[in-house]
Amino acid sequence: MDILNALVALLNFVVIPATAYGAQLALGALGVTLIYGILRFSNFAHGDTMAFGTAMTILVTWALQAAGITLGPLPTALLALPFAIALTAGLVLATDRVVYDYYRRVRAAPVILVMVSVGVMFVMNGLTRFVIGVDEINFADGARFVISARGFREATGLAEPLTLRSSQLITLITAALVVWALFWFLGRTRTGKSMRAFSDNEDLALLSGINPNRVVAVTWIIAAALATTAGTLYGLDKSFKAFNYFQLLLPIFAAAVVGGLGSPVGAIAGGFVIAFSEVGVTYAWKKVAGYLIPAWQPEGLLQLLSTEYKFAVSFAILIIVLLFKPTGLFKGKAV
C-alpha cells in the first residue's frame, strides 16, 4: 500500500503535470525549430503568435457558444481551433509579406532577422492586447476531470489523491497527433521533402527547381498551426493571459536549443527535458520517502533546490548542453 501511495504521489505531482507541460513546450519548440531550420532565424515573436492564436480561438469559442454549439464533454475550443489556425496563418503570412520578405530579398544576416522578429513581437504583443485585453480569461468548458482527487480516493482507498484533468489528457493526445502529422508531412509528402531539402542546402534546392516562396509560405502556415495549437492547449490547461505567453518564450527557446535548433525530434525531447527538470529537481521528496521507508520520517523536506530556482535549473541544463554538445542533444544546426 505504501509503495502504491508513493507512486501515486509521484504521478500526481511530478509525472502528470510535467508531461502535460512538456507537451505544451514541445509543440511551441517545434514551431521555433521549424522556423530556425528553414527560414534560418530565431523567431522571438513565437510566444506572441501563440497568444494571438489563442485569442482567436477564444473569440471563435465565444461565437460558437453563443450559437449554442458545444462539444459535450470536450472543450469547445477544439472545434474553434481550425478557424483560429486559419486566422493566425493569415496574420503571419501578411507579416511575412510586409516585413520579412524584404529582409530575405536583401539577404540580411540572421541576426538582423532576429532583431526584426523582436520588433514583430512587440507589434503582435500590442495587437493581441488590443483585440482581447490584458485580463485573465478562462475559456475551458466541458468536463474538467477524467480522474478527480476525491473520486480516486474513494475508489481505491489510498491516502494519496490522483487527478487527471481532461485538459491534460487532451494536451497529450493532441500533441501526439500533431507530431505524427508533422513527421508524416515532412517525411512523406512532396512539399515536406522540398522543405527539408531547402533546409539542408538552400542553393542546391533552388537549383533543383524548388519554389522558395512556396516553401516559405508553407513553413509559416505550419508554424502558425503549431503555435495556435500549443497556445490553445496551454490556455485550456491553465488560463489565458497575454503576458504569460510572453514569459513562455524563455522555456520554449531553452527546449528548442537543448534539443538542437532545427531538429524536430530534438524540440520534442527538449520540451520534456525542460519540463521534467523544472518540476523534478525542485520537488520535495519528503512524502515519497516517508511512504517508501516507513521507519524513517525525515524532518527536512528532502528538496534539492527551492522552487525559486526552477528557472535556474533549465538554464543550467542549457549551458551544460551548449558547452559539451553545442549542436544540442539531437544534432541541430550550430547556434
Place this chain on the structure above:
Amino acid sequence: MKKLLLATAATALVAGAAQAEDVKLGVLLGFTGPLESMSPSMAAGAEMAMKEVTDSGKFMGGSAVVPVRGDTTCIDAAAATATAERLITADGVKGIVGGMCSGETTASLQNVAMPNGIVMISPSATSPALSTIEDNGLFFRTSPSDARQGVVMTEIIMEHGIKEVAVTYTNNDYGKGLADSFQAAFEAAGGKVTINAAHDDGKADYAAEVGALASAGGQALVIAGYVDQGGSGILRGALDSGAFETFVFPDGMVGGALETNFGAELTGSFGQIPSSEGEGKDKFLELATAAGFDGTGVYSAEAYDAAALIMLAMASAGSTDAAAYKEKIMDVANAPGEPILPGELGKALELIAAGTDVDYVGATSVELIGSGESAGTFREIEFKDGKIETVRYR
C-alpha cells in the same frame, strides 16, 4: 523665447500672489503601475478631506488647502523619488499623503522627505520593515503593518483548530514581509509551518511549487499572493491536484475574482482583510457618495484619514512647518479628547482653536500605536456556498 519666459514668470508671480494663503499638500500615489486601479478612489478620499477643511474656512485663518498629485508608479523607486522631490522643492507642499507601495515609500521617505523634513502619512504601505525604519518622527501610516496581519491570521487559523500549515508567498516586499511575520507569530503560538516557499508572479507553470507544497503537507495552505497574479495559479493547481482543501487568504487574495473563478470549490476556506466598520465608516461612505466617488475602494478611507490627520496636526501646532506639527499627529489621532468623525473636520478645527483636545476617529477608527501606525481592524471572511461572507471584525 525671452517674451515667453517673461510671460511665464509674470503668470507665476500673479498666481503666487493670488494664492499666498494656500497650503499645499502632496498626494503621492501610484497613479500608473500595478495598483493603478486603486489609486483614483484613494486620491479622491484624500482630496475630499482637503476640500472639507477648505470649505470650513477655519483652517489657519481661512487658508485653502490645495492638493498636488504625484505619480509613484508603485514599483519604480527612482520615479517615486523624483516625483517626491518635485512635490517638495518645486510645488512646495507642506506634507504628503503617500506613498502607496512599501518599497517606493521607503525610498522617497529616506531620500527626499527626511532630508527636507517633510511629514509623510501613507494610507497603504504595510511592510513590517516600515515600523522600525529610522524616520526622524516624520513617517506615519493609517494602515496596519503586516506584522499585525500575521498575528490576526494566526488567531483566526488557531480558532479553526488548525495547527499545521504550508505557506507560499509572492516573491516581493509585501509577500515576503507578510509570510515571515505570519510564520513568526504562528510558531510563537505553537503552530507549525511545514514550508515557507516563494512563487513568482506571471510564470508559465506552477506545477513545481504545488508539488513542493503538497509534499510538505499541512492542514491548510496560506497563500500570501495576489488574486490576479500567481496566487490564483497556485490555488488552481492545489485544488485540482487535491493537495489541499482548506485555504487561508490574506488581503492580496481577497477579491471578487475568487468568487467568479473558484466559487463553491473554496467552501470552508477563510481569510482576513484590513477593513473597518462603524459610525465613522458609514459617514465616510455617505460623504464619498455625495462627492461622487466609490468610498468602498480599498484604502480610500485610510487616505481620507491621512489627509485629515496632517491638517488637524497643523491646526493644533498653529504652523504648517513639519518640524512643529509632526509632534502633534499622535496627539490629535489618539485619546483623550473629543471624538471626531468624517465630516466633522470643521468642528474639530473650532475645538482646536478653542484649546480643546480632539481624538480623531475618522473613517477607519484611527488609533496610532508604536512609531505611528494604525493598530488596524480586520474583517474576517469565510467562503459559504461560493460567496465571501463576513464573519466578524477583529
